[in-house]
Amino acid sequence: MSDVTYLPAVRCTELRQQFGDTVAVDGVDLEVAPGEVFGLLGPNGAGKTTTIRMITTLLKSPPGAISVFGVDVARRRTAVRRLIGYVPQQLSADATLTGRENVALFARLYDVPRRNRAERVEEVLGEVDLADVADRSAKTYSGGMVRRLELAQALVSAPRLLVLDEPTVGLDPVARDGVWARIEQIKEATGMTVLVTTHLMQEADQRCDRIALMHRGQIRALGTPAELRDSIGPDATLDDVFRAYTGDRLAENAGTMRDVRAARRTARRVS
Amino acid sequence: MTTAQTVTVEIPADPGLLRQLGTAISRINAMCLVELQKLRHDRTELITRAVQPTLWLLVFGQVFTRIHAIPTGNTPYLDFLAPGILAQSALFIAIFYGIQIIWERDSGVLSKLMVTPTPRVALVAAKAFASGIRAVVQALAVMIVAALLGVHLNIEPLHFLGVVVALVLGSACFCCLSITIAGLVLSRDRLMGIGQAITMPLFFASNALYPVQLMPGWLQVINHINPLSYEVEALRGLLVGTPARMGLDFGVLAIAAAVMISVAAALLPRLARG
Numbered sequence: 098m099s100d101v102t103y104l105p106a107v108r109c110t111e112l113r114q115q116f117g118d119t120v121a122v123d124g125v126d127l128e129v130a131p132g133e134v135f136g137l138l139g140p141n142g143a144g145k146t147t148t149i150r151m152i153t154t155l156l157k158s159p160p161g162a163i164s165v166f167g168v169d170v171a172r173r174r175t176a177v178r179r180l181i182g183y184v185p186q187q188l189s190a191d192a193t194l195t196g197r198e199n200v201a202l203f204a205r206l207y208d209v210p211r212r213n214r215a216e217r218v219e220e221v222l223g224e225v226d227l228a229d230v231a232d233r234s235a236k237t238y239s240g241g242m243v244r245r246l247e248l249a250q251a252l253v254s255a256p257r258l259l260v261l262d263e264p265t266v267g268l269d270p271v272a273r274d275g276v277w278a279r280i281e282q283i284k285e286a287t288g289m290t291v292l293v294t295t296h297l298m299q300e301a302d303q304r305c306d307r308i309a310l311m312h313r314g315q316i317r318a319l320g321t322p323a324e325l326r327d328s329i330g331p332d333a334t335l336d337d338v339f340r341a342y343t344g345d346r347l348a349e350n351a352g353t354m355r356d357v358r359a360a361r362r363t364a365r366r367v368s
Numbered sequence: 369m370t371t372a373q374t375v376t377v378e379i380p381a382d383p384g385l386l387r388q389l390g391t392a393i394s395r396i397n398a399m400c401l402v403e404l405q406k407l408r409h410d411r412t413e414l415i416t417r418a419v420q421p422t423l424w425l426l427v428f429g430q431v432f433t434r435i436h437a438i439p440t441g442n443t444p445y446l447d448f449l450a451p452g453i454l455a456q457s458a459l460f461i462a463i464f465y466g467i468q469i470i471w472e473r474d475s476g477v478l479s480k481l482m483v484t485p486t487p488r489v490a491l492v493a494a495k496a497f498a499s500g501i502r503a504v505v506q507a508l509a510v511m512i513v514a515a516l517l518g519v520h521l522n523i524e525p526l527h528f529l530g531v532v533v534a535l536v537l538g539s540a541c542f543c544c545l546s547i548t549i550a551g552l553v554l555s556r557d558r559l560m561g562i563g564q565a566i567t568m569p570l571f572f573a574s575n576a577l578y579p580v581q582l583m584p585g586w587l588q589v590i591n592h593i594n595p596l597s598y599e600v601e602a603l604r605g606l607l608v609g610t611p612a613r614m615g616l617d618f619g620v621l622a623i624a625a626a627v628m629i630s631v632a633a634a635l636l637p638r639l640a641r642g
Contacts, residue, residue, distance in 0.1 A: 131377075153483045155640060166377045175485045179380045183483040185476030193406045205398035206484040208391070234409065250480070257377050 106131045106258055106290035107152055108164045114147050114156060114314075121147040123314035129307075131166075131257075134284070134291040136305035138298070140343050144314040145294040146186070149262055152292070153183050165258060179207070182251030186263040190246045192236035196227050199235055200249045207254035217253060225249045225279050241272025248279060259284075261293040265300060277304055298335040308335075310342050317342040380485075392490035399494035400501045407505055418509040421457045425450060425510075425517055428577075438578050443610055450514040450521070451603035452576030454531075455538060455596055457510050458503035459570065462539040463563050465499050466546030469639065470556045478640055492544060492633040496625065499543035500536030507535055521607045530606045530614075537621035538599035542570075544628035551635025576600050595624040 107129040114122040122144045129135040137145045150156045152163055154174045163170040165177045190199050200218045209217050222228045225245040230238070235246060244264060251259060259280070265273040277300075284291055295301050301308055302322045310318040310325070318325055318338065325338045383391065407414065425446065432438055433445040440448040472478040481491060511521060523531075549566075550559050571577075573587055574596040580588055591597045598620040605612025 150479075153479075155479055155482055157637075166379065168379055173382060175487070176380045176382060178483055178485040180377065181483060183480060185479045187474070187476035189476035189480050191402075191406075191477070193409055194402065195409075198402070198405050202398060202402055203484065205401075206395065206481070206486055208394070208485070 104131060105129055106133075106166055107135075107292060109148070109152070110162055112148065112151065112158065112162050114144075114151060114158075120314050122151070125311075125314070125316055127309060127316065127319075129290060129292055131290050132284075132288050133306040134280075134293065134304055136301040136308040137292065137294045137311060138296075138301055138308055138339065139311035142313075143311040143343070145311050146262060147314075148311070149260055149292070149294060153181055153260055154178055179254070180257045182254060182256030182259045184244075184247045184251050184259075184261045184264055186266060188240070188243050188247070190235045190238075190243050190250070192234070194235060195232050196222065196235055196238070196246050196249075197231040199246055200231075200253055203250040204253045209254060221249045221253045224252065224283055226275075239272070241268055241275050244268065244272070244276050245279060248276065252283060255287065255289075257289055259289055259291045261291065263294055263296065265295070265297065273300065298339055302335045310339065312343040388487060388490075391485070391487065392493060395486050395490045395494040396497045399498040403498040403501045404505075407502065414506065414509055417457070417461065417506055418513065420460070421453045421510045422513045424453045424456070425514055425519075429453075429517070438582070440579060443608060444519075446514075446517060447519050447608045448579075448604070448610070449577065450510075450519045451607050452574070452600050453514075454507050454510050454535070454603055454607075455574075455600045456571050456576055457506050458500075458535050458539045458599075459542050459596060460567065461503050461506055462499045462542035463546045463567050465495060465543040466548075466550035466559050466563065467556055469495070469547050470550050470554070470559060473639060474556075482636070482640055488636050489629060489633040492547060492636060493540075493629050495547065496540035496543045496629055496632075497536060500539040503535045503539040504532050507531070519608075522609060523607075527606045531603060533618065534599050534602040534606070534621060537618070537625045538595065540625040541595050541621065541628045544625070544632040547632040547639075548628065548635055551632065551639040554639065570594060570596050573597075574600055575604075595621060598624075 105128040107127065109125050109127040112122050112125040112127070113120070125144070125148060127148075137148065139145050147156065151158045152165065152170065154170055154177055158171050160169060160171040165180055168176050168180070170177050191202075194202070197218060200222060201214070204214050204218050219228065219231075222231045225248050227242060227245055227249060230242070235243065238246060261280075265276055268276065280291060281304075283289065293305070305322060307319070307321055308325060309316045318328070320328070322335060326333045326335060329337050329341050429446045429449045432449075438445055469478065472481075482488075486494075511523070515521060546559075546563065549562055553559050553562060573590040574594050575591060576596065580591055580597070583591060598617040601612045602614060602617035602621070604610045605614060605617070
């Protein structure tokens with residue numbers, strides 16, 4: 098192992114991804130600074146999830162196109178995976194296991210040493226406020242609790258970069274605040290970087306240090322929420338920014354049938 | 369909100385070959401443990417999955433024993449049949465894993481697993497051996513039913529260990545066949561259709577129900593390339609003492625499992641994208 102100081106947490110250079118004739122990501126240049134909460138916004142089919150999937154090694158990228166804390170994603174995938182915690186858009190906790198078993202599985206998959214594995218699992222369950230219900234089956238959890246459980250799974254390896262794909266989709270405002278409160282507490286304590294995609298403008302406005310607005314595979318606007326609002330007008334909201342850069346009309350190829358089904362399924366499960 | 373900062377990050381070194389092997393074993397252990405935890409939480413599946421093999425033994429086995437339609441030498445037909453039904457039971461469980469992995473893809477579980485520092489081959493091998501663990505637990509239930517019906521099973525420790533290895537390798541092979549088909553067809557509905565279309569032919573084109581000598585020539589050819597036949601032969605040799613080519617049987621099962629794990633692992637990224 099070597100100790101090295103790196104900036105930025107994520108760097109994408111001329112990032113492209115094409116599926117058949119569809120260009121999903123079209124020349125994205127992006128830098129996420131260590132310790133910040135960076136929001137990736139955009140309508141369905143904008144290329145947010147594809148970008149996230151390339152950063153998290155789920156989709157191939159060319160050498161030199163993406164680095165995470167200076168580590169090339171294409172050349173050193175396993176090293177990059179050890180730096181990342183990932184929460185997908187769907188509710189992905191295993192309902193047939195208890196909360197503790199769900200987290201313990203990921204502790205094993207991230208090679209948390211056996212001697213302090215149980216302690217680490219307990220600690221992270223406490224951080225997301227699930228310690229008291231850890232031995233209950235996950236199928237008895239509310240939507241907000243499942244999201245916090247998934248957060249615990251992603252955090253058990255103490256990642257340097259937490260990647261959240263629509264983490265609060267379908268949650269009521271109280272549960273949403275609960276999830277964000279835990280993320281912010283842990284971020285404050287550990288200095289980890291958070292990369293998040295969301296559809297909720299108010300959430301992005303409140304929670305993100307900087308935002309990139311994507312549309313048709315490209316970044317159309319980038320800055321702090323205040324900078325983006327100011328770029329439109331004195332009383333503009335982030336909703337106005339969204340409309341100004343993406344237009345009111347939805348893209349014809351916005352999201353596949355499976356994306357829509359998955360989003361509906363997630364919303365049903367958390368409600 | 370916080371401002372950007374400089375942090376020190378420990379970059380993990382790339383693992384060597386031994387470390388990668390250790391990772392694979394650790395992942396297999398983790399997935400097998402999860403499979404046992406799932407079985408502990410929901411035992412009804414063990415019972416419902418035992419119904420079909422029980423019916424095969426109870427109805428098919430006893431009727432064919434009485435009518436002496438299938439010559440099995442000095443071995444009673446029920447004894448001959450029991451290892452075949454064990455293998456069939458394991459096959460049906462393993463074929464289910466392709467459907468499970470498509471469910472895992474749709475529910476985000478597969479993505480989450482693929483973002484962990486787990487090589488694709490280790491991930492597929494872990495799934496494959498986890499299916500083997502489930503098959504072994506299921507086989508215990510079938511063996512109890514067989515014993516209650518008067519089948520004389522040899523369960524000396526070494527023989528039992530051999531049974532476990534044969535079941536795990538056979539299940540790993542068919543689980544990965546199922547994951548491979550899932551990686552090709554990408555949809556649960558299509559996989560269910562294909563799964564049903566291949567499971568029974570695999571079963572009937574094996575020596576599970578009748579001796580190879582009774583098969584027509586063309587079926588004997590298929591029997592020789594069917595890994596299920598080698599699994600049945602090994603199980604039958606170990607449990608009821610019929611002649612078996614143990615080296616060949618375990619060799620074929622090990623090679624078939626290794627090949628299918630590699631093929632399924634190669635298709636995993638396509639499945640995750642799908």
